[in-house]
Amino acid sequence: MRTVTHFVDGESFAGHSGQLGDIYNPNTGEVQAQVALAGPQDVAIAVDAAEAAFPAWSATNPQRRARVMFEFKRLLENHMDELAELLSSEHGKVIADSKGDIQRGIDVVEFACGIPHLQKGEYTEGAGPGIDVFSMRQPLGVCAGITPFNFPAMIPCWMSAVAIACGNTFILKPSEKDPSVPVRLAELFMEAGGPPGVLNVVHGDKVAVDTIVEHPDIKAVSFVGSSDIAQYVYSRGTATGKRVQAMGGAKNHGIIMPDCNMEQAVKDIVGAAYGSAGERCMALPVAVTVGQKTGDEFVERMLDAASNLKVGISTDADAHYGPVVSAAHKAKVEDYIRIGVEEGAELKLDGRNHTLQGYENGYFIGPSLFDHVKPGMRTYKEEIFGPVLQVVRAETLEEAAALPSKHQYGNGVAIFTSNGRAAREFAAQVNVGMVGINVPIPVPVSYHSFGGWKRSAFGDHNQHGAEGVRFWTKVKTVTQRWPEGDIGDQAFIIPTMG
Secondary structure (H helix, E strand, O other): OOOEEEEEOEEEEEEOOOOHHHEOOOOEEEEEEEEEOOOHHHHHHHHHHHHHHHHHHOOOOOHHHHHHHOOOOOOHHOHHHHHHHHHHHHHOOOOHHHHHHHHHHHHHHHHOOOHHHOOOOOOOEEEEEEEEEEEEEEEEEEEEEEEOOOOHHHHHHHHHHHHHHOOOOEEOOOOOOOOHHHHHHHHHHOOOOOOOOOOEEEOOHHHHHHHHOOOOOOOEEEEOOOOHHHHHHHHHHHHHOOEEEOOOOOOEEEEEOOOOOOHHHHHHHHHHHHHHOOOOOOOOOEEEEOOHHHHHHHHHHHHHHOOOOEEOOOOOOOEEEEEOOOOOHHHHHHHHHHHHHHHHEEEEOOOOOOOOOOOOOOOOOOOOEOOOOOOOOOOOOOOEEEEEEEEEEOOOOHHHHHHHHHHEEEOEEEEEOOOOOOOOHHHOOOOOOOEEEEEOOOOOOOOEEOEEEEOOOEOOOOOOOHHHHHHHHEEEEEEEOOOOOOHHHHHHOOOOOO
């Protein structure tokens, strides 16, 4: 059976822990490979390799680092089909969705190619008599990223591409559920000209996470996952003096206004709610309809659209989405559907016990639709992370907008309307980090930044874009002058720019 090993100092590394985890095929429920799980010694070896590589890589000028990123981008594009097939085989998302995952990662690599400009500091000539002031953005050192199962290409690229382009070296700890693509990314980075030790991959569970968070030589940690773990990583990491950004869960709302293009809104939301089996932190699992007529029409149309979705294996080009990632996650999502019924929500479409002929042991869940969901229900408060859409009824825009603003999560929100003034006011006032106006999944492009509010994010910096460059660098400010002659007693006076 195939074993996915760590990738450290430019080569495969079996590790010393002796611990292995199973990698399942979500389409069949069968074990298809195993993955080495790192112990503290294995993480330490990776950190040592990254630390040894840091002096030379950080001293490499930004233009040469950018050339490596340009070649890395080219290789990712050339290997798109291979990466997508590998990703789908372990995650379960359909091939087209896997290619979207990879392309979003490539977009950030492309952004990182601009590092000679992005890492420039500021300069003021003549800030005082003969005095110039300038700043430099310098890399932090050895950095780390802990990434989730749902985007095994995009999110590793979000973190590592910007961090490495800035001159840092990197330890990537991907999800042990689908670890093969992250290893392949590191191999392609080496092929692109990246030096050994600059990008390292270690697999593992809580032991590896704790070791990364507590290791004294790791200067910064980026995390994406559930909110409880995000808060844990943020608290533990900052307590050890690290810079930490930790992105958590979400419960994104879509506000359906009476004046919206209903046909387009339903089309957008069916993809946002059910695409990738709902396993996206920026999925749209809650639709808030404004007015009874709007709600009735939306539910009727959505029921028809969702009922006609095709659930298939990840290689089925006609399937809208594939299986969820694991048996445990399938059971969790189906239990939330049960809880929703018990809470009194109206189950219009039940995706439980969905099977495919020939793939009876796969982790498939059909599309589910709830109407008349109430804000006090547990299933509304918590993140389901599956192909389940909940409809909440509201009478006014003010009532509808208050729901995402008051929710514990604040990742993304969308409004569907033809009223520009209402959309503008909504965007300005809603208490959520990312807003879509007639856009169901408002994930920013690579040169802007990604980040939620409230329990969706811990830390002061967002992912990628200029925010990413700021997170992965530290500022040094230099004040200089070249005096001629004796400055006398001025040496004892605090410098001023007068």
